[in-house]
Structures are given as structure tokens and as C-alpha cells.
Amino acid sequence: MNLHEYQAKELFREAGMAVNPGEVATSPEQAGAFAERFGGAAVVKAQVHSGGRGKAGGVKLAHSPEEAAAHASAILGMEINGLTVGEVLVCPIEDIATEAYVGVLVDREGQCPVFMVSAEGGVDIEEVAASNPEAIHRMRIDPRYGLLPHQAYGLAARLYDDPGLVRQAARIIAQLYDVFVGNGASMAEINPLISTARGRVMAIDAKMSIDDNELFRRPAVAALRDAGSEASADTRAREAGLSFVKLDGNVGCCVNGAGLAMATMDLVKYYGGEPANFLDIGGSSNPDKVVAALEIITSDPEVKVILFNIFGGITRCDDVARGIVEAVNRIGFEVPLVIRLTGTNEELAREILAEADLTAVTTMDEVVEQAVRLAR
């Protein structure tokens, strides 16, 4: 789950970090009033779960409250990478001397948190990583000891020469690690971390992702979810405990297991079709989950056919068959349904389907070919 910049900054502030002030506005008038409070000039920033906000025109400098209101008016409602902007963050303009990058994330290879810092901040860090990898310093952190004081200092010393700046940055780096671990993040980033002409170090942007697996034990963090920025199908899927990703095609897919679900999408493409979604109904699927899955898939008007690909191992084919029959009776839909069932309780499943005038094939290739043909 991604946090908005202002939400991440709030967590940073709670940890005592030096962060520039800011106020969230949902109207141009509010944005103008906040700019006035900050002395007239301000930066207006779209709050949206997407990188490249600046390039998309979602971050603008204003020299007066009127200009801030005008910028807010342009940015609010704007679409950035398909996401509509509903809030802007209004911040005072800082006197920037240098811009650095500080980030911490989970390193798959090292199986531990890893810090990445660079004195070249303020830009896309992935571009720096590609063009000038030596400019980024990495340090793996032993999760059992956490970030040790000398490590924080060592990282900070990569960013500044001035001892006063190094001390401030070391403190911010230690605070960032505390926020990262304390909120179950998978990534926390400050870009840029600035130093001002008067010798202050502070975070003026913030990015954070929370590990979805942490949310069950962190209700305060879970409450930060911006359901408005989430498509309704995503919300339904999350509440039903289904893994779902909307895609652009017209072949609706309902599969058990993530790997098989991906392979099914790939096979749809192989036979010349386009998958409408990724959907994993999970291991031990009960009929209710199947009903929810069908409701989600059929809510997409692009869907021309629905394909079931079930390999019963732990999942019992009869459970899925019952769910399909129940869904057909309960919600009733127009689009054709093609089914593949193999494995545990397959025969029983076929009997259940036959009573409802449904049939199932046994191989994945058969069902996908059928689906692609029907979607044309």
C-alpha cells in the first residue's frame, strides 16, 4: 500500500524528523489561503500514487496566493498516469543549497533492509543508478541490530563534508529507519533531502510503501489507505480476499494460484487474445469467493467472455463448481463462460456443472482457445 507524500511526512514528523511544513488543500481557495499563510510564495504538489508528478505538470511554483490558487485549480482533477488528483500539498518555498537522496528498502538478495544514499538528489534515482552508479552508496543493515549510530553517521558522511550537516543528516537517517521499521514499510524515501543556505538539513519530499502483510497488525497505518484513489473493483477484490489486477483486454480470467493465473494470461495472449485481468481465487476457495470473483469480473463492461482455469490440488474442483453455479443463479450474466477443471474432485465438479447445463474441458490450452474465439 502506497502512502501519499503528506501522510509519509506526518509519520516522519511523529518520529521527530526535520520536515518542511505543508498543508493539504482540496480546493483552489484553500490552497491560496495556505500560500498566504506561508508568506505568499508556495509550491503546490499533486498528491497522487504515481512517480513523475513534476514531469506531468503536477508540481508547480507559485509566487503569490492568487497564483497558488490558479495552480491548484489546474492540478486538482488532473489525471496523472490514469489517477485523478483529489488533493494538493501546499508547502513554503525553501532556500535550497544542496539536494541529496536517502532511501531504505528491503533488499531481496541480501534479505535485509538496505540504505541507498546519494549526494545527487532531487532527480530520478533510477536514472542516477543507470547513468552513474558510483554516485549511489549502498549499505545493508542487519535487521537484528537495526541501524547502528556509526552506520547512520557513515551514510550521512557520504552526503556532506560539513560536520554540522553530517550530524543533522545522521539523525534524519536514523529517524527514517525507525519510521521504516515502526510502520512495517517496504520502502521509505526522502528525495530530496535538502540543506539550506543557512545550514539546515530537512526532508522536503517523502515517499513510502507499506508491506500489505503488515496491515493486519497496524490499524493506524491501514487507516491511511486512500480508498478514493483505488478503483472500486480493487476495493471489492481486497475485501473478498482475492488477488486482482485490472488489465486492458476482454477475456476475463479466474484462476487458482498466482503462477497459474499469470501463465493463463500469457496463454490468452499467445492465442491472440487480450486478458481483462489477473485474478487468483486462492488455495482453499469457498463458493463465496468464486461468486465475488465473478461479480468483479462481470462489472468490467469490456469483458466478452469469462474463463475459469482451475487446477485442483488443495483447491477442490467441486467447491469451485458450486461457486460458479451459485454465481450464475445469483447474479446472472450475459457473457459466455468457459471452464477448465482438473484435479481434486474433478468428477464431482462435472456432475454439479452438468446439472446447471455447464460443461468443462480438461486442458488449459483448450479453454483458452475457446475463450479467445468467443471474445472476437
Add this chain to the structure above:
Amino acid sequence: MSIFVDGTNRVVVQGITGRDGSFHSRQMMAYGTRVVAGVTPGKGGRDFEGPDGTTIPVYDTVAEAVAETGADASVVYVPPAFAASAIMEAADAGVGFIVCVTEGIPVLDMTRAHALARDRGSRVLGPNCPGIICPGKTTLGIIPGRMVAPGPVALISRSGTLTYEAVYHLSRGGLGQTTCVGIGGDPLIGTSFVDCLAAFAEDPDTEAVVMIGEIGGTAEQEAATWVSANLDVPVVGFIAGRTAPPGKRMGHAGAIISGSAGTAAEKTRAFEDNGIRVARRPVEIAGLVAEALR
């Protein structure tokens, strides 16, 4: 032969009284796995009823189970909130091989669990994995026994159901397996493709290897390089997620493309550059293996 486990392991099941733990313990016992103990904190002293009237003792802690029964392997079916500590408990009790089936464990919990298991010299398989099965000998986890058959093919996979799909075609095509290993769909897993490959390289019965990978991370690339430098038997690969959009998590916590390295195209290229034949469809896997063995 088999890797990591053989028919002689004495297995303790952590979370044996839960819904999944009890069901799969009975399945494992019915297949012939020597399940010698169960652990559920607070339920020690009871007996767990296996198939055909057998019973096994339930303990409060893994240390007790190990002391009383000599358990040397464990399977974890504990819910996500407690699964990382279950792994650490097993490692601390000296269990050398720990299979964790649980999906949804917080990643930061797993950073600590993996670090401790490494310190204690325990091998963790998973988490978020279907386990390991040596056809005809033993199964630890949830892979259905009737799908597999003994034979010369080794199988390593990040996905459960895709493993079943591949094994189904292999077995139907008369290509049995030495061992099938599900390494797990999580970003941080205890046993990698390379760990499995290195073990299969020592197994004289393994005549071909199937690797089933997916988007996210670079484990397939590392495996491909290792294969070309170290492995003499043919390898057939499959990569799931060619149509997956970047930045979206495809079910598995580890299946997310960030940057170019995690894409199916990049992994397929790494396989092919290192002499691994890549199946375009799951159904082609068995055919490519048959050809390679000819």
C-alpha cells in the same frame, strides 16, 4: 535419489491442530511421511489422530518435540502473524530443514527469521511455498501425492499450481520426478533456485531439470548463470508473467516488476543465453524435457 529430504526424516508439524495443519498432516502421513510430532502452543499433551487409527503426540514447543521424538525436519502451517517466530523456534531447537507453507508473512519478520536460521545452520524452504515431494518416498507440505511419479526429472518452481500443471503433463508423458521443490512466491525465500540446482547436481538420478520462474527479482538470472557454469544435465525453463504490467503485484508478494531486470523477457533471455530451452506454454514443458532426454 532425492534432495534435502529422504524417507528417513522425522517430521514435526507446527500448527498441527489448525485447519490446514491437521488436513495436510494426515495427507503427509497417508503418503508415508514419518510425522512424529505436532506442536501447538497451549495444546501440548494431546494426541493428534492420523489416518488409520494412528496417533502422534502434540507438544507445546518445538524444543520438547525434538527432545522427545528426535524430529529433524518441520513443516510450518502457522498463521502469518506467528509464522516467522515459528521458523525461528524450529531453528533454535536444532531442526535442520524447515518448510514454511504460510503465505502473507510480513517481510521484515522474515528478514530476522532468515538471519537466525542462517546462524543456526537450518535450511528454510519458503515461505509461501507448496513444499517438497520425493515421489514414492515422502512429502513435506501440500503438493498432492497422486500427481507425481518416480523418475529422472527434477522440478524447481516459484509457484504451486503451476508446479501441478507441469508435473501433471510430465507424469502423463511418462516422465517421473526425482524431487519436486516449490521454493515459494515470496520476495525473501530461504532456498533459492541455485541452492536446489547445486543439490540436484550431486544427484546421480537426476537426468534433467525443469525450472519454473516468474516475474520479479533476479533469481532466474542467477540460476541461469549457475546452470551454464556448473550443470551437466539439460534444463528446461518456463517463465510466467509475460503479460504482467510493471509495478503491479501479481498475487505473489514477490511477483512484481520493478525496473527491467524483473521482466519475463529479461528472464527468458537469461535462460536462453545460458542454454536453457524455454517453453512458451506450460504444456510444452514435458515435450522439451522428453526431447532433451532423447
